[in-house]
Amino acid sequence: MEHFDVLIVGAGISGVGAAYHLQHEMPERSFVILETLESFGGTWLTHKYPGVRSDSDLYTFGYGFKPWVGPPIATAGEILKYMGEVIDENDLGAHIRYRHHISDASWDSGTNLWTLQAENLATGEQLTFTTNFLWMCQGYYQHDKGYTPEWPGMDRFKGQIVHPQTWPEDLDYAGKKVICIGSGATAATVVPAIAGDAAHVTVLQRSPTYFWTGPNRNETADMLRELDIPEEWVHEIVRKKILKDFGELTTFALTEPDMAREALMQGVRDCLPEGYDVEKHFGPKYKPWQQRLAFVPNADLFEGIKAGKASMVTDEIETFTETGIRTKGGEELEADIILTATGFNISVLGNIAFSVDGKPLDLADTITYRGMMFTGVPNMLWVFGYFRASWTLRADLISDLVIRLLRLMDAKGVQRVTPHLRPQDEGLPVLEWMAEDNFNPNYLKRSMHLLPKRLDVPEWMHTQDYYTERETLPAANLDDGCLVYE
Numbered sequence: 276m277e278h279f280d281v282l283i284v285g286a287g288i289s290g291v292g293a294a295y296h297l298q299h300e301m302p303e304r305s306f307v308i309l310e311t312l313e314s315f316g317g318t319w320l321t322h323k324y325p326g327v328r329s330d331s332d333l334y335t336f337g338y339g340f341k342p343w344v345g346p347p348i349a350t351a352g353e354i355l356k357y358m359g360e361v362i363d364e365n366d367l368g369a370h371i372r373y374r375h376h377i378s379d380a381s382w383d384s385g386t387n388l389w390t391l392q393a394e395n396l397a398t399g400e401q402l403t404f405t406t407n408f409l410w411m412c413q414g415y416y417q418h419d420k421g422y423t424p425e426w427p428g429m430d431r432f433k434g435q436i437v438h439p440q441t442w443p444e445d446l447d448y449a450g451k452k453v454i455c456i457g458s459g460a461t462a463a464t465v466v467p468a469i470a471g472d473a474a475h476v477t478v479l480q481r482s483p484t485y486f487w488t489g490p491n492r493n494e495t496a497d498m499l500r501e502l503d504i505p506e507e508w509v510h511e512i513v514r515k516k517i518l519k520d521f522g523e524l525t526t527f528a529l530t531e532p533d534m535a536r537e538a539l540m541q542g543v544r545d546c547l548p549e550g551y552d553v554e555k556h557f558g559p560k561y562k563p564w565q566q567r568l569a570f571v572p573n574a575d576l577f578e579g580i581k582a583g584k585a586s587m588v589t590d591e592i593e594t595f596t597e598t599g600i601r602t603k604g605g606e607e608l609e610a611d612i613i614l615t616a617t618g619f620n621i622s623v624l625g626n627i628a629f630s631v632d633g634k635p636l637d638l639a640d641t642i643t644y645r646g647m648m649f650t651g652v653p654n655m656l657w658v659f660g661y662f663r664a665s666w667t668l669r670a671d672l673i674s675d676l677v678i679r680l681l682r683l684m685d686a687k688g689v690q691r692v693t694p695h696l697r698p699q700d701e702g703l704p705v706l707e708w709m710a711e712d713n714f715n716p717n718y719l720k721r722s723m724h725l726l727p728k729r730l731d732v733p734e735w736m737h738t739q740d741y742y743t744e745r746e747t748l749p750a751a752n753l754d755d756g757c758l759v760y761e
């Protein structure tokens with residue numbers, strides 16, 4: 276049995292960021308990161324399909340404390356290198372235990388401790404850890420298996436069916452006909468990456484996605500670098516500029532959705548030959564920002580379409596056939612390989628079985644405190660980032676809040692902090708975690724019943740609005756009655 280003051284679950288970008296903040300701001304605390312995978316990186320280690328890259332710029336997806344010096348849109352390899360530097364430069368490596376998978380976490384109010392059961396996947400050893408505070412940086416989806424719907428006739432298909440999340444290293448697509456089902460960010464990445472070598476890639480989508488394009492460079496950063504401005508300044512200035520531009524864009528999209536839609540559609544029209552049916556293939560039914568916008572650097576997806584190497588089919592699947600897919604519209608699409616870029620299985624709290632004082636915890640029975648803690652669950656916080664802005668912006672804000680919270684607990688001389696509804700919150704309507712007209716991708720809609728609930732007040736919701744939270748989280752009164760200290 277080992278004990279740590281703080282235990283961080285996951286060595287993805289959130290967990291490594293949490294460790295950095297803890298080490299710098301509370302060096303006296305002992306901490307460990309437990310991580311299932313063989314190395315750090317989380318999302319950027321798991322995903323190995325060709326071309327895998329961010330769709331956020333790295334000035335904001337990178338940490339506030341470590342300058343990003345590469346092109347704004349980064350490959351998984353570049354992000355891993357950046358994270359590796361953070362780990363090395365801050366001696367965080369000694370705090371990370373790889374191939375340690377946590378299965379159970381139980382809270383005991385008698386000792387004010389969490390006890391975790393973990394397996395060392397390298398040795399098969401069962402290990403027990405105790406901790407005062409559990410910092411969950413487990414991400415939001417299952418890493419070992421992507422989401423693939425069941426379609427009729429799948430077993431008849433003679434070729435290979437591959438989910439991009441579990442891309443076989445030796446997958447040979449050269450000269451092959453490929454169908455990619457789905458048109459989200461993954462499809463927008465993988466299709467241009469393989470289109471050059473494949474015989475042809477057909478993107479088969481039930482409904483279109485919004486895309487926006489631009490060069491993979493940042494003019495402000497280029498200009499500042501020409502002036503020999505130190506990288507710390509470049510990072511800070513470019514980050515501020517991007518956030519300002521993005522904020523204006525978000526406000527425009529929310530207040531003028533029709534104009535924003537037209538602007539996005541015109542951007543796509545400009546990339547495709549005249550007469551191309553942009554409305555059919557790139558004109559979504561939802562409003563801009565109700566789902567994540569997919570950025571296509573250097574318009575590479577559209578270049579593939581223009582070159583005839585890739586094509587779009589907007590239709591539903593009737594059945595898989597021996598040689599491909601028949602659509603409900605009657606098209607026979609041929610394929611040697613079918614990619615199912617159909618998204619994630621949400622994983623709530625890293626699939627860990629939680630209990631509080633012997634009672635199994637169902638997170639869906641709780642209400643979230645500011646999208647990071649849960650009613651009735653002591654000394655535990657999760658990092659769930661933004662969907663519309665870079666995830667890490669929120670991870671950094673949350674880290675600052677955790678440090679404040681731990682300091683407040685020290686000052687009060689208490690061992691336990693638990694969110695509880697205040698008298699004025701009791702009786703307010705309990706709502707789903709996210710309103711459908713706010714953000715509604717399918718993987719969230721499928722899993723809403725697993726997620727915690729919210730109230731329509733700032734203290735009890737996950738707003739998904741960076742521009743509000745960058746003001747409200749640092750100023751949040753942690754002693755306003757929502758958090759009960761014992």
Ligand SMILES: Cc1cc2nc3c(=O)[nH]c(=O)nc-3n(C[C@H](O)[C@H](O)[C@H](O)COP(=O)(O)OP(=O)(O)OC[C@H]3O[C@@H](n4cnc5c(N)ncnc54)[C@H](O)[C@@H]3O)c2cc1C
Pocket residue numbers: 284285286287288289290309310311312316317318319322327328329330331332336375376377378412413414415416418461624625626627658660661664665666667
């Ligand atoms: C292909 C892809 C591209 C993306 N691009 C962007 C982007 O450009 N911008 C953006 O903002 N977001 C993007 N996202 C969302 C992305 O997941 C987050 O931004 C971010 O990387 C999440 O980091 P994280 O550390 O919170 O979680 P993850 O990266 O998911 O890491 C969580 C870690 O926790 C570990 N873990 C989980 N459960 C356990 C357990 N029980 N025991 C031990 N360890 C456990 C996992 O193994 C994993 O390593 C993208 C997602 C994907 C899949």
